[in-house]
Amino acid sequence: MRKARALRYPEAMFRFVPLGILAPHARRVGIALGACVALLLAAATPVTAQSPAIGGGANNSLGLPIDPSLLNTLPELKGVVSWNTLAQVKSRTEGKKVVPDFAPAVRQLHQKDVKLQGFMLPIVTGERHDHFLLTMRPPHCPFCLSLGPEYIVEVRAKAPIRHTYDPIVVSGQLNVLNDDPFGLYYRLTGAQLTSAK
Secondary structure, three states, X not given: OOOOOOOOHHHHHOOOOOHHHOOHHHHHHHHHHHHHXXXXXXXXXXXOOOOOOOOOOOEOOOOOEOOHHHOOOXXXXXXXXXXXXXXXXXXXXXXXXXXXXEOHHHHOOOOEEEEEEEEEEEOOOOOEEEEEEEEOOOOOOOOOOOOOHHHEEEEEEEEEXXXXXXXXXXXXXEEEOOOOOOOOOEXXXXXXXXXXX
């Protein structure tokens, strides 16, 4: 009789990810992506339901309080979409689901070629990555990475990009996601490393 195999930590914690539909070689990436997104979104979860808003009532798209000192410290670059623009989103309820409600300035960016600046957060180990997350905050601490899904962009690069802890600028086609299974709001496809100029 065949024994049931014990689930490894990522699989046990993130069983809600539809792993059965992922290709066998992509299963590991799907688990890692789900783990990264869940960790980043967990950082935005308040300790208690009555946590006071910090810094005069600043909230993320999910209505959770945020500390303004964690907001973008990257300089605004000409020709690069600002994190302040991507943050123009609220959430609303459709049936039993919470979905993003994007501002017109964000909806205009859907399927447009854009440049984004941020910090690379690899999904799997390695020196070069063609699939990673771009975040507003540097990845020095798992609880300081981001403030909500509006501050994360999934990146699919044309060719692998060497990992760095410095901010990068990438260009590609931005997809504004209305109902992503991982809870992401943005995906950049056909991305490549570029400059702000």
